[in-house]
Amino acid sequence: MTQSGNPDQYEGAAGGWGSMQGIASVAGHAGIGVDALATLRTQNKPRGTMCSSCAYGKPAKPHPAEFCENGAKATLWDLTDARCTPAFFADHPVRALRALSDYDLEMEGRLTEPLRYDAQSDTYQPVSWTEAFADIGTRLRAMDPESTVFYASGKAALEPSYLYALFARIYGHNNLPDSSNMCHETTSVGLKEAIGSPVGTCVMEDFEHCDAIFCFGQNAGTNSPRFLHQLQQAAQRGCRIVVFNPIREQGLVRFTNPQSPVQMLTGQSTELACQYHQLRPGGDIAAMLGMCKHILAQPQALDRDFIDRHTQGFDTFVAKVESTDWAEIESHSGLTRAAIIEAAEVYLQSERVIGVYGMGLTQHVHGSQSVQMLVNLLLLRGNIGREGAGISPMRGHSNVQGQRTVGIAEKPELVPLDRLAELFDFAPPRKEGLNTVAACEAILERRIKAFIGLGGNLLRAIPDHDRMEAAWPDIELTVSVATRLNRTHLYPGRTAYLLPCLVRAEEDLQASGPQSVSMEDTFSHIHGSIGRRKPASEALLSEVAIVAGLAKATLAPNAKQPWDAWTADYAKVRDLIAQTYPDQFADFNARMFNAGGFYRGNPAREREWETEGGKARFMTPDTLTSLGIGDAPGRFHLTTIRSNDQFNTTIYGFSDRLRGLSGSRRIVMINRADMARLDLAEGDAVSLVCDADDGIDRRVDGLTVQPFNLPDGCVAGYYPELNPLMPLWYHDKASATPAAKGIPIRIEPAAAAA
Template sequence: MAKKADKAYQYEGPAGGWGSLRSIGKVALREKPQAGTFSTLLHQNKTGGFMCSSCAWAKPAHPHPFEFCENGAKSTIWELTTDRCTPAFFSKHTVTELLEWNDHDLEMQGRLTEPLRYDAGSDRYVACDWNEAFRDIGQRLQAMEPRRTVFYASGKASLEASYLYALFARMYGHNNLPDSSNMCHETTSVGLKKVTGSPVGTCVFEDFEHCDAIFYFGQNPGTCSPRFLHPLQEAAKRGCKIVVFNPIREQGLVRFVNPQNPLQMLSDSPTELAHMYLQLRCGGDIAAILGLCKHILAVDTQRLNDGQPSLLDREFIDRHTRGFEAFAHHASAVPWEDIERESSLDRHDLQAAADIYMRAERVIGVYGMGLTQHVHGSQSIAMLVNLLLLRGNIGRQGAGVSPVRGHSNVQGQRTVGISEKPALVPMDKLEALFAFEPPKEKGMTTVDTCEGVCDGKVRAFIGLGGNFVRAIPDRDRMEPAWRSLDLTVYIATKLNRSHLVHGQASYILPCLARSELDTQASGPQAVSMEDSFSHIYGSMGRRRPASPTLLSEPAIVAGLAKATLPAHPRWKWDDWIADYARIRDLIEQTYPDQFHDFNKRMFQAGGFYRGNPAHEREWKTESGKAEFTTPDVLSALGVGDAPGRFHLITMRSNDQFNTTIYGYDDRLRGLTGSRMILLIHPGDMQQMGLHEGDIVDLVGDAEDGIYRHVDGLTIKPFNIPRGCLGGYYPEMNALVPLWYHDRASKTPAAKGVPVRIRLPANPG
């Protein structure tokens, strides 16, 4: 008798609610945060308070009583833990031993307290003082060719630290400034700039109060940006239609119980969010959006033939855009069967979604890395812009394109100079301000850096935050290559796996957390950051530092610069660190149009807007107009279908932020206990003779001659499209080829990785 098919996991409860509060409480009990943590949470994301160090969502001028989400609370509690990772810990454990630990257990050792130097003889990190660390690192950098070093920046670093870091790199002699943007979201900066002239989204936070429809692609607010659920809830309650395109049915886009609404909490009555939820296959966004446009254009043609007014905003198209006719011809010519095949969506569902778009006066297009992290991710962005341009849905209230940034200041870092592209930085102003000739050669992206480590071109790596080696693709190739570096320097708050993958000389430099009091010569200091909507906020930490020996990120950058660079009358590192307002003055002088009156405005309620030309319908493109573009592919995947091939979607759980793992519960997917799981459609399981609980391996299927694998994954039947698999990031990164990236931006394509399932030796 045939075994009954395994039932797919699908959590049906809401995002938010009591589950969110219980999850925060679980982390708080484990971390035992210092006294005052609750006060910090009360001031989190509020004017004059501390700006959350997790996602880059807006900090409203009129905040909720608790203006933090589940992830933001976990992040703050995590960094204000009373656990300490002291030199005594490292005296008990060799680096080789610690490499066998999992990510969660490494970070759970608590806050780093003192500078550490790798001692090869004992295979341990040992304590050193700051002067020793700065002196040795500076001497090693002086002996190197600057272009063979890389200065990586995590999206958590403030505007002040980021500006100094980029300045240090260029004074030293290179533009090798990859950051977590081109690790994750650089496709936005490249793709949007090409078609709108702006490298960032065109919306402001208030637009969500006025939109009639939200078309939502490849982003999961329940896990990645829970405060976004508040405006989504308000939009749904006032009748705004939310249409979701995502391979996995994420509960943060289905229903939500607001933890700040006592009546909703007590009644456990969720708000239904998505009006339509279309589970397209991974990489199917280009085809799906083309289907929407095809139907809209067909209906418009019929209306014109019947003597009715056009559905399109013809005046906007004629005045503000280029390329419409070529795009319209292409969309009309593509057969529906091709669109259905590549999107895995039914024509009638796409037409119903297009009807919602046509009835809406004001539409916002929201997206995340599920849209962009593909080989043709830039074309996916361009297709979304095509859809919005049809009816003038860019550059007016309640309409626009709105990418959701994942890290708290990743957009701001680019704004103040963290970029490998010299053309994006006002080098003439830097030259005038600091009397040096900035390097003109294009620097390295994340992928370029990895390639440079593999081929020996890169000899030193400095990381301003982050967990770079754990986050990059092709991990099994990269970690051995990393150990050949001459120097690695990691600036961090907690221990992570990257620190254990070290060069011949290596240092861990512990820094203050953003929530902690930063006192310099002129007194307590504030820092600033930028949100996804191009607004700038001041942030003031007030908690007692985890250790009296910690330095701030700006102070560490200045210490490294002083030890490396020659003395110069205009390079006033000590003065800048004594008072961060002087750093903001430099930012203002470098970017006067965007940062005028910086120090006066930095604590303005709701942040101050640095401006966005596309928001005002000023198009900084080559043509001076917004660009309709014609895609040359229907699938964003870089490797097509083949018998036995699957496409792996890497995901984050409800209990993590980026590479930080808070625990092993993925509440919003109904999964718990392990991260070594593989999500698969029950039909694919049945076809392969698999059952829930089977242990399988995944092997790469990129056909490049390199053997990639992740072993020991437990099968879980899940509500996911046929031919697609789901697995957790960063554990699945070993399966992502380094060359498998967006063609325009080189952002790793981690949302549709070609793989095969290797069956267990003795199946069920």
């Protein structure tokens, strides 16, 4: 399980032959043909298929193979030969399927026909598209629109996403939660308040010019492996990479480039991080404030011209930093003063700095303040709004950022409603809608009558998993647009439909001919995507066709809402996007296949601050920890993680190669000192119990103790298996993003649990 003298820390490199073996393993399990391999050859390249995995950028000059291990797995998984047909459902009652693991459900393969749940037989049965659309439309027309929720996974492309949001608003609500609510809504809220932009300010080329990269709570090796190429190139030219993360992730330590014959043949790797600080969960605010304290003690190092011309709130922030003593900073960060100063010195010695972060920063009760502290750090030396510098969140789903750009948002102020009213002849609803947490609360209170899901596996992804599973079947109507069977589908509403769709790599043939779609990457670039593979079934419809079919069956006819024409030619939908957002999408159709995509712009990158006061804002934190529940005797803080063989709730296998682990996912990782204090041994069976005092028993039993290199008081385990431990109310205060990286728990031995 390990390649070093440290028995609790894998020391192998990311990438290399291990990455190739991981792809081969999934290819073997999925059962794929030459078509899938042909897709990989054009993946993330101009006029190719854009990856359906993460949202990392697509370069104008791609590598020979412009895909990573996780991207290849996602494509192979999409193009599997396995089929989940009506015959499978006839033989498998839904309640019996609940005994299967997430992996087992995925392994059944692609859904092939639309299905309706039959309560008497407890099975899904085939139904025609015409019948499905008609029945769903009839039921939606009979409901109060505000009692319905239209959820969107971050995978759907810009075209269906735009139409989906339009459908919801014409129908009469803004209840448009999406997967961003689960991960980077903290970014949207925190950055918007601080710099006026809800997204990062960097573009891919900035990584060619930076002198230092500071990474917080982001695991590139598993979640955005193509980013390793930029990190490797940066390290090789002398850029210094400093990492803050409770877990020592090998994807930020060293990398063997699979596209380098020398490294592959010799086993050589590139050292990435020059410093790696394993801080406490939630300790980022304190660590960054400590860095700022050291920097402010050297006033000549500040960019005073930038601060004076472009920022506000500086003096208040300085007063907070100066009044905070080092003992508090060390206690909350879990780092020594010397370690924090060591990191600050790299910042001081670097002319151009990029701050990178992931969900280790966003998924905390005070996650927005963590994001804003990173902004504060960058503002001190003018590291926002110039080449080679900026703030760069690494987004997850391939189009999660783009969906928000084109209107999937519960907040009406984020959408040009007056323009929509003009274009489509309706009165858009102005009442704020439900985000994911609010929608779940409404489901628990039995206030939601219908749930429509454009992709995703929301019931498995959300907090308070056990309580939500109990409430879900009471929803009057559930509709899931999906490619494979997942756990959400096993808790059908009183009336329930599964509507199978094409995947991005498959040919989408409509009345005007083959169609293309588009998506936005984490660097705010828009890319076109063409699918060329034969669909898994002749009965599949595209997401555009499904959204339009639902809308046409639900809404009153309107000449300004030609759903059939939009389905026939997606270029017409892109024209609508350009008319709705002319500053960002002008000449959309003409530019969508530009090499490297086209940049939709970001005022903060140009030092135009769309904030209250018209300047970038130093945001003074009111806490030194982003945890919502602090320390107590016997209490640990759990951070949920993903394995090397998974993308969100999709489980490809049981290897966590970059942590040196494999086999069961039902483990709890803990350091040996904490094991000794609890009198635990490797392999012991334990339960984790949520340590939030709200009168609800939340626990996960049947976990095995796994020694691992973690800070004291911190344990780690896999998402989504440990989601039942997270209360729905335990979320970022500003954005309602679930706080999955700092859940308060207690550990009980199996005997005590029994």
